[in-house]
Amino acid sequence: MHQPNVIEASNLHLSFETNDGPVNALSDVNLSIKKGDFVSFIGPSGCGKTTLLRVLADLDEPTSGAVTVNGVSPRDARLARAYGYVFQAAGLYPWRNISSNIKLPLEIMGYSKSEQKSRVSKVLELVELLGFEKKFPWQLSGGMQQRASIARALAFDADILLMDEPFGALDEIVRDHLNEQLLKLWKSTNKTICFVTHSIPEAVYLSTKIVVMSPRPGRIIDVIESDLPIDRPLEIRDTKKFIELSQRVREGLRSGHSDE
Amino acid sequence: MSEKSKFFPVISVLTVIVILWYGFSVVLNSPWAFDQAKRNTISLSFPELVSKTWSQKRPKLPTPHQVASEMWNTTVHQKITSKRSLVYHTWITFSETMFGFLLGTSLGILLAIAIVHNRATAISVMPWIITSQTIPILALAPMIIVALGSAGFSGLLPIAIISMYLSFFPVVVGMVKGLRSPERLELDQMKTWSASGPQVLIKLRLPKSMPFFFTSLKLGMAAALVGAIVGELPSGGGGGLGFRMLSGSTFGNTLHIWSGLFSAALLAAALITFIGILQKVILKKMALEL
Secondary structure: OOOOEEEEEEEEEEEEEEOOEEEEEEEEEEEEEEOOOEEEEEOOOOOOHHHHHHHHOOOOOOOEEEEEEOOEOHHHHHHOOOEEEEOOOOOOOOOOOHHHHHHHHHHHHOOOHHHHHHHHHHHHHHOOOOOOOOOOHHHOOHHHHHHHHHHHHHOOOOOEEEEEOOOOOOOHHHHHHHHHHHHHHHHHHOOEEEEEEOOHHHHHHHOOEEEEEEOOOOEEEEEEEOOOOOOOOHHHHHOHHHHHHHHHHHHHHHHHOOOO | OOHHHHHHHHHHHHHHHHHHHHHHHHHHHHHHHHHHHHHOOOOOOHHHHHHHHOOOOOOOOOOHHHHHHHHHHHHHOOOOOOOOOHHHHHHHHHHHHHHHHHHHHHHHHHHHHHHHHOHHHHHHHHHHHHHHOOOOHHHHHHHHHHHHHHOOOOOHHHHHHHHHHHHHHHHHHHHHHHHOOOOHHHHHHHHHOOOOHHHHHHHHHHHHOHHHHHHHHHHHHHHHHHHHHHHHHHHOOOOOHHHHHHHHHHOOOHHHHHHHHHHHHHHHHHHHHHHHHHHHHHHHHOOOOO
């Protein structure tokens, strides 16, 4: 079955000036992502994984090369509300309760009041936060805040979810739980997810495709198509296949560091 | 610091000030007391000197209890519509202050919004805003009164304009900082939603600027009151605490000066306390308290 490419990048370069001279944040990045893929970008800090995500979201502009999202430029994709973006920090507004935080993008996009309300309860159910509508961010744990922020990114029916280390600041137990939930959510919504992480188990557990990156210059070292089954209980991490995949990722990360 | 632990330092400083004040009253008022005694060819013992210096009708430096009783007499024992009433003068200064404060705050917010959204405005207007505050208001006030007077404006408006001139400045400075306080992540987030400039302003920048806003309001209010008092000096005849202090100075009535001064201080304290309460309540409700 042929699935169209949702994201396509070819010969992507991005460099920016610093006091120490130019830094190559992205160098010759080629990538295609199919609809419904769960793609993880993994690599040490400075490898350009966040920058790549920001380019896809039209938050940063490439120096050269071509990139399309849903067949159009990142800017047009952003204006067409093609993606929801989840940042490292939940970024909830302390003066708005959870329901009204999730309504924020909907208000900006001009959804009607009744539409806002029904969408809020729909996405709160998806992230298992029903009943917390009237709570304020400070009344929620870090994990719950991040779930609310995912709900906010889901609220306006974007086909693509871009996630920049969304669970990076959380402890491992909460992280496991949220990873499980995220997989469930991905299966039930059939969204394309791009997920930045620096945790090997997280990348292998979640992804259908793992993009291994390396710094100086930021580049892609290896693209691993995972053949793990779609249904993944947490215990899958103890299977031989999972361990093999993890090893391949680790080798990729290590080879990228051989010059140091 | 808790209320309790603040109590003793505040009280000890206050006590020292009051003791010094009574001491200076004796020193400054004694020449006149000695003069009187010489004229009546009597000599004064120290207790007599003290009691005479603390109860003169027109002392160089009135004692705290004289100022207090002057204030009591001119608020309680005068009709509030009388020109002898401190309430009457305080009310005039209060209305000028509020008028100037409202004008100044509005101007300050509008300028801050323009500066934050437009680089050209920031570059071209900011130096003038700073320059405006380096011109002594005492020199500028008569010119504003005369200019506006010849244009047919007199009474409250010219004084409110002078008050605005001082009070918009802290609001501009504070609000520029406040409107720029959203973090990069929050602005990126808004961009991913393709929010327009006005949407970012209303939904993010303005709410986020509230802690800066209230601090600016306190400074702006204090400046507005100073502006109103300074504006009353060259206007003449209109009344107000500044007028009261000026006429006290002209006629050597120190009690009028000191009671006017204390009324102004009490008015400032009341207005700033009011803003402080609003600040506490609103920031707590917005979970923005620092």
